[in-house]
Amino acid sequence: MSTDLQYREDGELRHFLTVEGLKRDTLTRILDTAETFISFGEREIKKVPLLRGKTVVNLFFESSTRTRTTFEIAAKRLSADVINLNPNRLATSKGETVLDTVRNLEAMHTDLFVVRDAHSGAAYLIAQHVPPHVSIINAGDGRHAHPTQAMLDMFTIRQHRQDFENLKVAIVGDILHSRVARSQIHALNILGVPEVRVVAPRTLLPTEVERLGVQPFSDMRRGLENVDVVIMLRLQLERMQGSLISSQQEYFNLYGLTPDKLAYASPRVMVMHPGPINRGLEIASEVADGPHSLILSQVTNGIAVRMSIMALLMGGQAARRED
Amino acid sequence: MSTDLQYREDGELRHFLTVEGLKRDTLTRILDTAETFISFGEREIKKVPLLRGKTVVNLFFESSTRTRTTFEIAAKRLSADVINLNPNRLATSKGETVLDTVRNLEAMHTDLFVVRDAHSGAAYLIAQHVPPHVSIINAGDGRHAHPTQAMLDMFTIRQHRQDFENLKVAIVGDILHSRVARSQIHALNILGVPEVRVVAPRTLLPTEVERLGVQPFSDMRRGLENVDVVIMLRLQLERMQGSLISSQQEYFNLYGLTPDKLAYASPRVMVMHPGPINRGLEIASEVADGPHSLILSQVTNGIAVRMSIMALLMGGQAARRED
């Protein structure tokens, strides 16, 4: 997919659809701006008026209360008005198209759409059809991308390591189906992480995965050797039924993150997971709740990173409306 | 239904339940006030504090995300607090009545109820039982009325034509079951439109429809001849099962708005539709997306008109509470 759509002519960010093709400067600016928001959660009054008077629509064709809540909180802390919509894909395909739905909401002067959909490319399709003063954030589209998740992961890494340049990072789990992994890999590459590993059974790795700029491992202990960061993916339980994985117990034995496997990593290793965690399936409770875990920091950082992206997208909007 | 309920003794608007029986002055004032809001959507900060501290309850016994969203956005742009409720009619009929539900919400100091119900007269029934400082807006009641839709249509017409006095307007579709059509006909008559036509198969026209002040047509081409405005109604697909219409294809052939039928209308014809549109059923995509279409303007105007009605109803509320 073309990513030019993500930039305006003046080089400012217009949409946030995928990490792929973004400049390192852009990612760094998102992280820097998020840092200015990270103290807000601690402050007595957590609101800033940056998006006051703006209307943000959470347009979740695929429902996800958890992700929607993070965008809702982020938008409200920026003082935006937030409308949550969970339109039925079936209903929209009956006569009125998805684009009709979007055009209608846009006609109500929505400034920003946060779009989630089970189909890859949905946010991109919408972004192609909105006027210049409307921005789109991709909150997950099919197996394609989940760029805000990747950015909050980068933020969490940077909080604990000075720079990205000497890191070894391993992503563990169902790489094949994961939009999160795809976005993380792009972000790690763009930010200059020299060694990105993916750890999974062969059946859960894309063919020619090396082309993404990663090293594949099927043995988890070898994959974790000396890594600075372990990012666990959530195992989609509904896929366990199929033939891809023989049994939950066997999966946990081979790829579940346990203290003994974690011992192969760097002593200062960071453990991350996008949540919600499946305790005892892809991660042992001792690790999830242990001293290396940054899982709850990721959640906190997720609000700041989403505020940052919203603020950057809306930053130049005023000028643009006059074009 | 009596409409006296809609005015206070001092002649100010108290409730907005139906267009029937309203004075032309009242309609004009709603349109004029809406005009002051129409620029807001374009402004950097879209909020005005007119309803700050007021509580608006969207009480939708019949669910409609689309209509509810327009009222929610309108109320939030006026700085009101908005509560969305979708009570189950069945649940409310078990022991607690609809009026009990309303009295409870009213006891929480709701200032304005926006009521939608599948039963004709629901908003009216509620309006009869609320204290003087509480106002009701009818957001659609059974087959009876949908007055805010009619007012946004009038606003859209006035935006493009200087006055209502020389217009020919055709409303096309299932007139018999349409609360939208009923409200539009009243509004067009009150505002002085000299020629209002309804175009539909005989089976979808009320008996003695002429008494409403309209001319019926069964031939769409003749019905559209030289009209300045075509208002298409949404075909309720669930009624297609019955015997009223023989087939979707036949309906589209006879009453679908296509470029060739539209050619019979005035060259500057305005095409309107309350949405959501059924592409290829009551309207061809070329027309819906074509140069005459004002369908998305209607959506934009819908916010301004609903803000206007809310602001007018709440305008004199303060004084009244002291009575």
Added chain:
Amino acid sequence: MSTDLQYREDGELRHFLTVEGLKRDTLTRILDTAETFISFGEREIKKVPLLRGKTVVNLFFESSTRTRTTFEIAAKRLSADVINLNPNRLATSKGETVLDTVRNLEAMHTDLFVVRDAHSGAAYLIAQHVPPHVSIINAGDGRHAHPTQAMLDMFTIRQHRQDFENLKVAIVGDILHSRVARSQIHALNILGVPEVRVVAPRTLLPTEVERLGVQPFSDMRRGLENVDVVIMLRLQLERMQGSLISSQQEYFNLYGLTPDKLAYASPRVMVMHPGPINRGLEIASEVADGPHSLILSQVTNGIAVRMSIMALLMGGQAARRED
């Protein structure tokens, strides 16, 4: 259950989980603070900025639109940002625990959780695990407690009687299963009401009910004799199927509040009910809508009392975050 959890070391209220074990001073302070809010509903602008910038999450594992709405309105009138969540217990038990859900929301810097759950002790369990700057309000947990309901009832009584010291109060209905009754009994005892009666068929009374500090009656006329306050409980219709009650008609004959039974009470008797009422089942419409009924006042007072409790819990939060 231990109630120490409800107080901070400096004696301030930290959580509001149950009335049991609270000091009379605390209850009085809640009622006094609520009084400062009771005029707000009447004011032109009903908002105060006490919780501006705070995030309140309504975490309703057991869904209740009515109760949730009262907390939503209360929080919005205090200018908080409100997030409504209705998580599926089943979903949360799959891998992620209820505490994981709470920890995640807490990581997003939630300040106050309003928790409702079908299991006794849920709010208490959560309160045990949150950091010092986060507070929990119990909005009903299983059969255990519904303390905000009890406090609004106390507020309503105090509005009409100077003090609690000379009152006779009767609670009528399914005492056995009622979390409302349990909380009311504690509150009445703590506030010094000398005579608290419970009126119910033997099958709907807990064994050794006298230990709670109440006098049981099975004959309603005798139970109501000379009482100053009658609090009716809502009959859970779903329990009527079982063998506890022979028939709705018989129940109404024996325990429904009718004008003739009410005649046994004091001439100035106050009639209360937590709502929603079952007309003709536990209360006759003449009584529910009659001159002694305070049912709608209870609803109004419920907003003020919930504002009061939220304000008291959040009052010292700023200082505490610095600890």
